[in-house]
Structure formats: C-alpha cells, structure tokens
Amino acid sequence: MTLGATITPEGIRFAVWSSSARRLWVSLFDDSGAREIDRLELKPEGEGVHALLVPGHGDGTRYGFRADGDYAPERGLWFDPDKLLTDPYAVEVDRRYQYHWRLAAKRNEGADTASLMPKAVARSLPEPVPAKPPLFQPGGLIYELNVRSFTKLHPDVPEAQRGTIAALAHPAIIEHLKRLGVSAVELMPVTASIDERHLPPLGLSNAWGYNPVTFMALDPHLAPGGLKELRDTVAELRKAGIGTILDLVFNHTGESDRLGPTLSLRGLDALAYYRHQPDGRLVNDTGTGNTVACDHPVAREMVLDTLRHFVRHAGVDGFRFDLAPVLGRVDGAFDPDAPLLGDIAGDPVLADRVLIAEPWDIGPNGYRLGNFRPPYLEWNDRYRDDVRRFWRGDAGAIGALATRLAGSSDVFGEEGRPTSRTVNFIAAHDGMTLADIVAYERKHNEANGEQNRDGHNDNLSWNNGAEGETDDEAIATARSSDQRALLAALFASRGTIMLTAGDEFGRTQKGNNNAYAQDNAITWLDWAGRDQALEQYTSSLAALRRAFPALAHTRFLTGEPADGSEIPDVAWLTETGVPLGESDWNDAGRHRLVMLLGDSEGERLAVMINGDRRQCVFTLPARDGFEWRPAIETQPVDLARPLPGRCVSFLIERRR
Structure with missing residues (x-):
C-alpha cells in the first residue's frame, strides 16, 4: 500500500x-503554513487505509492529518480531531x-494545535540514486558525529553553513576525514525530533536528536536544503571515498508516555503503533515512555519504507539502529529471527547495506550483545569496558584485553563463525569523551538540571593526576599518554572500529557523560583549541592500519598461519619475547604483553603494550634477514631503550 502524499498529474x-x-x-494550509484553507475527509479503501485524491494541489503543499474515534487513554485510544497530526510518511516538515x-492536553481541554505544529510538505521525490555497493566494508573506521556540534565552531566553514549536513561536504571537513582514514561517517539522528517536556523549563534542548516524531522527514535545522542537501552531501563524501551511515531511531517516538504530546502515531492509532501492557499501559522498554510495536505489520512496513527511502533517494551506505532489540521483539520477547530483522537483511534494496545494531534496550532480557544474526554488526560495549579496565590498571585485565584485540570470539564466534561482527569503540556519544575518561573519575552532569542524577555512574574512568600530583604539565602529559594508549589499542583491534568526532584531538565535555541536552559549547567541537599533536598521532595510527591490512581483518585471531603464509596470525608474548604461559595469563598483576601479528605477505607487526606506569625494556624474536623498524614515523622506537609506561608502541619487521 502507498501511504503519505503522492503527487500525480491529477x-x-x-x-x-x-x-x-x-x-x-x-x-490543507496556505503557503505559510499558518492558515488552514481546507479540511477534507478521507475515504476508507479497506485494510485500514483511508485516502483521497485532491485536485489542484502539487509540490510544496502543506498539510496534516486529523483523526476521530474513541478517547480512552487507559485503553490506548487517543483520538482527538483538535490535534493536528504529522503524516508518518512525511518526507519534509516546514519547521522544527x-x-x-x-500538545499534550486531554480531549476538550485544549484548543486546536494546528498553530503549534509543523506542517508536512508534499514533495516530488527525485529520481533514485544509481545503485552502487556501499563504500564501507567491515573492518573499516566509522566516525560517529553529531551534525550540529561537529562544525558549529569550525573556522573554515562559512558561518551560514555551520552545523548543517551541507557543512560535511566542505573541503576542509573532507580533508580532515581523509587524514583520519575514515571509511564512513555515522550521522547521529538527522530526522525531525522534539525536546523532552522537561527541557524547555530548564532552558535546555535536545542536542542529540534521539526523540523523533516521524522517521523520514529531516530536521530543518540540520538540513535547511531538505532531502537534496543530504543527497548532495552523501555524493560529495562518496567522491572522497567516504560512505555515509545514518543513525536511526525506530524504537520509540517523541510522543513519550501517557502525559506526552499527541503528534502523529498516537493520534492515528496508538494501539497498533505502540506496544501496550494487557491493562492498557504503554510498554517502556526504551526508557522514553513508549515503545514502537515493530512486530506489527504496518509498523514493520513503515520502517522498511523509511530505510528504502534513504537508500534510493539519498544513496546512504547503511544504518545504525538505536536500541535495536526493540526491532527484534515479537510479543515482547527478543527473537534474532524476528520478521523485521529478517526483512531488513533480505530486502532487495537493503540487503547489501551496512547494518549496525546497538544490541541492548532496558526491557526484559534486553542485553543482547552477540545475539543478532549476520550481516548485522554490533556495538561492543564489552570491548569498551575491558579496554578501559586494562588501562585503568584493574587487576587481571590482560586476558580480557587480548580477547578484545583479537575480535571478541567469545561474543561473536557463535556456531563456529570465523569472522567477527564487532564494532569496537572506546567512547561514543553516550558517555564520557576519550579525554574525559582519563581526567574525571566521576561524572559531572550538573548542567543537565537533574542534580547529577542522570547518566551512568560506573564509567570505568580515572583522574590521571589525582594522587597528590600538583604539576599541571605532568598531569597533562600523563593524560595525553593515556589517550594515545587508548587510541592505539583501538586502531590495533580486529574488526570494525569506531571513533567519535573530536576524540582524535582531545575534545572534552568537562566530565558530562550524558550531554544530550547541551546544544552549546559543552558539545560543540573546539577546532581552534584542539590538540593537534594528538590529532597527528591518530592520523598516524590510521595510516598504519591501512598499511598493515592484518590489523583491520574481521577474522578472529587464532594463532594459526594467515592465508598464504607460514607465519601464525598472532603470537602473544611477554615483554621478554617468550610466549605467555598459563601463569602469565593468570597473573593478576600483569599489565604488559606483545601482540605479534603476521600477515599473508610474511611480514610481522609487533604491538607492544605497556600498561604499567613503570618503563620497561621489550625484547622481540628475530628472524635471519629481517630487522625491526618503527612502524609510525611520529613514534620512533628503539628496542635498546625502555618503553615508557602507559603506552603502546609499534614495530614492523621488514627485510634488511
């Protein structure tokens, strides 16, 4: 069935x-969207579809829907013809x-809401983008960014363009992404969203966009040029060899809980579009007040149509699904073979796209890491936590670190699969920044107006310099070293890796680990004050990952020879160059190891990890006719000298 506003010759x-x-x-509304010029009743066409052909209107027409029926919220019925409703299939809205x-008033207790609501805009969609395989392939580098905060303060981007999708196509931005070796940018939500009701009284607004109203229409604030702006930007990034992944929210909408506003799905058919308890209460597996019923056939088709829309008309490489277990819940229980998950992976338009699941929600048995089927990649929070634990200095963390560096076979090696579906990350939009991980032992969310109660309490972070250190320069050096060590571990890890924008140059949110409501300098990237030395180091790590393909492989490290080689794909060594024995793995105080990688060309790369605060001399095994050389120009390494504490160093073995 074709839903929405379809422009025809008639x-x-x-x-x-x-x-x-x-x-x-x-x-129907006038061109300003301020005055309702007509209200026409739709005709039932069967199977729940109501439609009407309206002559004399075309591209640019502003409109909304209204619905009438029983009003009984306790039974999941919210019909109120005084509520103007956004078309769930709207491809454009005229304002934020x-x-x-x-908007949340009960029926007969509030005036008509048309003056408060953006109007959907009927548009003739452009011809589909020619079908091309995604540029991004598993094992690449995903660069997560918030469109507005990323360029809001960028000095090279024209001021009128800052904070928009179009700014991502600016030559200065593309050059930055290329220096980092970015395979694909992952755009945090760019569809139209609404602030949570508690934010306006606090003088705050939702800066992240994870509170959508409908799923196709872009936020006019981020894309003043509409769908064409996204399409053109995706094309420019593609010319530079960079793919585009959209972070989409299908698990809930901004209509929130029972006290929330009626904006679209709730006013059209809340019982069908949202999951309810047997007693009529909204299910809240998302923590936002409602949960989309992704197992309902109409909701499923709406999700699929949205994904096809962005592939066909914007040419995106793929999608990241927020709180993805919701998409796989059938009658409330997660099923990896849920119809929607299978439909996405098997759809002719979507089957070759990049599909990334955030594998948790807060519903029953909502933590599903490792439980999605291929081809879905998954955000791996166990990687995040185990790597942080090692560099924080936790006892007994060395075995977990090696498992994460090797691709997390304990999580993704189900049914004997040889490749990993992990997306490795140290920090993401949700949580502390990389710089804050090493500077704040506890969160500092006071600016969010909730007395620091919001956000995670267990951040696995540390304050480098808290032990009576008063030397500001020494503290800064220690924190910089820890950031470099975390970045090096990330770039040395098997599987897909993800870097959040600004972490490559030391961005800080002053300890705020839940900065969703900070559309200000807390989240805007400080390009003028960035740590350019750290940025250059990150670029060097990216160059090494490109130069030594074994780093980016998705095959689990096994200790067996790599394809076409007699050299094992990995050997785990002590700092003295001998294989780690059982006693070494079980040594809770061990914080040093060498990951010796081999590739199909017969070369070896030594990743020397010194998690101790003390310096240490490392010894590597030698081969006749070969010598160890520094693998990164900005990080000269001499095996005759001790490696500093809290660092990762790289040597590559080449023929003399």
Missing part, C-alpha cells in the same frame, strides 16, 4: 493508515517541533 493522493479511527481528514503543553 493532484495529490493523501493516504494514511488506521485500524481504529472512525473518521480521518487531511487539513517545539514542545507546548497544549
């Missing part, structure tokens, strides 16, 4: 689905959503 066909509404209308209490 006019516009408006169509919307509801299984429970008794009557539905389309409201702003919360107002009347």
Whole structure:
C-alpha cells in the first residue's frame, strides 16, 4: 500500500493508515503554513487505509492529518480531531517541533494545535540514486558525529553553513576525514525530533536528536536544503571515498508516555503503533515512555519504507539502529529471527547495506550483545569496558584485553563463525569523551538540571593526576599518554572500529557523560583549541592500519598461519619475547604483553603494550634477514631503550 502524499498529474493522493479511527481528514494550509484553507475527509479503501485524491494541489503543499474515534487513554485510544497530526510518511516538515503543553492536553481541554505544529510538505521525490555497493566494508573506521556540534565552531566553514549536513561536504571537513582514514561517517539522528517536556523549563534542548516524531522527514535545522542537501552531501563524501551511515531511531517516538504530546502515531492509532501492557499501559522498554510495536505489520512496513527511502533517494551506505532489540521483539520477547530483522537483511534494496545494531534496550532480557544474526554488526560495549579496565590498571585485565584485540570470539564466534561482527569503540556519544575518561573519575552532569542524577555512574574512568600530583604539565602529559594508549589499542583491534568526532584531538565535555541536552559549547567541537599533536598521532595510527591490512581483518585471531603464509596470525608474548604461559595469563598483576601479528605477505607487526606506569625494556624474536623498524614515523622506537609506561608502541619487521 502507498501511504503519505503522492503527487500525480491529477493532484495529490493523501493516504494514511488506521485500524481504529472512525473518521480521518487531511487539513490543507496556505503557503505559510499558518492558515488552514481546507479540511477534507478521507475515504476508507479497506485494510485500514483511508485516502483521497485532491485536485489542484502539487509540490510544496502543506498539510496534516486529523483523526476521530474513541478517547480512552487507559485503553490506548487517543483520538482527538483538535490535534493536528504529522503524516508518518512525511518526507519534509516546514519547521522544527517545539514542545507546548497544549500538545499534550486531554480531549476538550485544549484548543486546536494546528498553530503549534509543523506542517508536512508534499514533495516530488527525485529520481533514485544509481545503485552502487556501499563504500564501507567491515573492518573499516566509522566516525560517529553529531551534525550540529561537529562544525558549529569550525573556522573554515562559512558561518551560514555551520552545523548543517551541507557543512560535511566542505573541503576542509573532507580533508580532515581523509587524514583520519575514515571509511564512513555515522550521522547521529538527522530526522525531525522534539525536546523532552522537561527541557524547555530548564532552558535546555535536545542536542542529540534521539526523540523523533516521524522517521523520514529531516530536521530543518540540520538540513535547511531538505532531502537534496543530504543527497548532495552523501555524493560529495562518496567522491572522497567516504560512505555515509545514518543513525536511526525506530524504537520509540517523541510522543513519550501517557502525559506526552499527541503528534502523529498516537493520534492515528496508538494501539497498533505502540506496544501496550494487557491493562492498557504503554510498554517502556526504551526508557522514553513508549515503545514502537515493530512486530506489527504496518509498523514493520513503515520502517522498511523509511530505510528504502534513504537508500534510493539519498544513496546512504547503511544504518545504525538505536536500541535495536526493540526491532527484534515479537510479543515482547527478543527473537534474532524476528520478521523485521529478517526483512531488513533480505530486502532487495537493503540487503547489501551496512547494518549496525546497538544490541541492548532496558526491557526484559534486553542485553543482547552477540545475539543478532549476520550481516548485522554490533556495538561492543564489552570491548569498551575491558579496554578501559586494562588501562585503568584493574587487576587481571590482560586476558580480557587480548580477547578484545583479537575480535571478541567469545561474543561473536557463535556456531563456529570465523569472522567477527564487532564494532569496537572506546567512547561514543553516550558517555564520557576519550579525554574525559582519563581526567574525571566521576561524572559531572550538573548542567543537565537533574542534580547529577542522570547518566551512568560506573564509567570505568580515572583522574590521571589525582594522587597528590600538583604539576599541571605532568598531569597533562600523563593524560595525553593515556589517550594515545587508548587510541592505539583501538586502531590495533580486529574488526570494525569506531571513533567519535573530536576524540582524535582531545575534545572534552568537562566530565558530562550524558550531554544530550547541551546544544552549546559543552558539545560543540573546539577546532581552534584542539590538540593537534594528538590529532597527528591518530592520523598516524590510521595510516598504519591501512598499511598493515592484518590489523583491520574481521577474522578472529587464532594463532594459526594467515592465508598464504607460514607465519601464525598472532603470537602473544611477554615483554621478554617468550610466549605467555598459563601463569602469565593468570597473573593478576600483569599489565604488559606483545601482540605479534603476521600477515599473508610474511611480514610481522609487533604491538607492544605497556600498561604499567613503570618503563620497561621489550625484547622481540628475530628472524635471519629481517630487522625491526618503527612502524609510525611520529613514534620512533628503539628496542635498546625502555618503553615508557602507559603506552603502546609499534614495530614492523621488514627485510634488511
């Protein structure tokens, strides 16, 4: 079934689905969107579809829907014809959503909401982008970024363009991404969203966008040029060899809990679009107040149509799914073979796209790391936590570190699969920045207005310099070393890796680990004050990863020879150059090891890890006719000299 506003030679066909509404209308507005010029009742066409062909209207027409039926929130029924509703299939809205209490008023207790609501805009969609395989391949580098904060302060981007999707196509931005070896940018949500109702009274706004109203229409704030802006930017990035992944939120909407606003799905058919308890209460597996019923056939098709829309008309490489277990819940329980997950992976338009799951929600048995089927990649928070534990100095962390560096076979080696589906990361948008991990032992979310109660309490972070250290320069040096060590571990890890924008040059949020409500200098990247030495080091790590392909392989490290080689793909050594024995692995105080990688060309790369604060001389095994050389120009290494504490160093074995 074709839903939404379809422009034809005869006019516009408006169509919307509801299984429970008794009557539905389309409201048409003038070009400013301020005045309702007509209200036309839609006609039932069967199977819940209500539609009407309206002659005399075309591209640019502003509209919304209205629905009438029973009003009984305790039974999941919210019909109120005074609520103007956004088309779930809207491809454009004329302005941003702003919360107002009347949007959440009970029926007959609030005035008509048309003046408060953005209007959907009917658009003729461009011809589909020619089908091309995604540029991004597993094992590459994903660069997660918030569109607005990324360029808001960038001095080379024209001021009028800063903070928009178009800014990502600026030559200065593309050059930065290329220096880092970025395979694909992952854009945090760019669809139209609304602030949570508690934010406006605090003078705050949602800076992340994880509170959508509908799923296709872009946020006019981020994409003033609409779909064309996204399409053109994706094309420019592709010319530079960089793919685009969209972070999409299908698990909930900004209509929130029972006290939330009626904006779209709730007013059309809340019982169908949202999951409910047997007693009529909304299920809250997302922590936001509602949960989309992704096992309902109409909701499933809406998700699929959204994904196809962004592939066909914007040419994106793929998608990251926020709280992805919701997409796999059938009758409330997660099923890796859920219809929607299978439909996405098997769809002719979507089957070759990059698919990334955030494998947890807060519902029953909601932690599902490792439980998605191929081809889904998964955010690996066990990688994040185990690597942080090692560099924090936790006892007994060396075995977990090696497992994470080798691809996390304990998580993703199910059914004997030889390759990893991990997305390794040290820090992401949700949590402390890389720089803050080594500078703040505890979160500092006071600016969020919730008395520091929000956000995670267990950050596995540390304050480098807290032990009576008063030398500011020494503290800064120690923190810089720890950041370099964390970055080096990330770039030396098997599987896909993800870096959050700004972590390559020391961005800070002053300890705020839940900065979703900070559309200000807390989250805006400080390009003028960035740590350029750290940025250069990160670029060097990226160059090494490209030069030694074994680093980016997705095959688990096994200790067996690599393809076409007699050299084992990995050997785990002590700092003296001998294999780690059982007693070494079980030594809770051990914080040193060597990961000796081999590749199909017969070369070896030594990743020497000194997690101790004391310096140490490392010894590597020698081969006749070969010599060890520094693998990174900015990091000269001499085996005759001790390696500093808290560092990762790289040597590559080449023929003399």
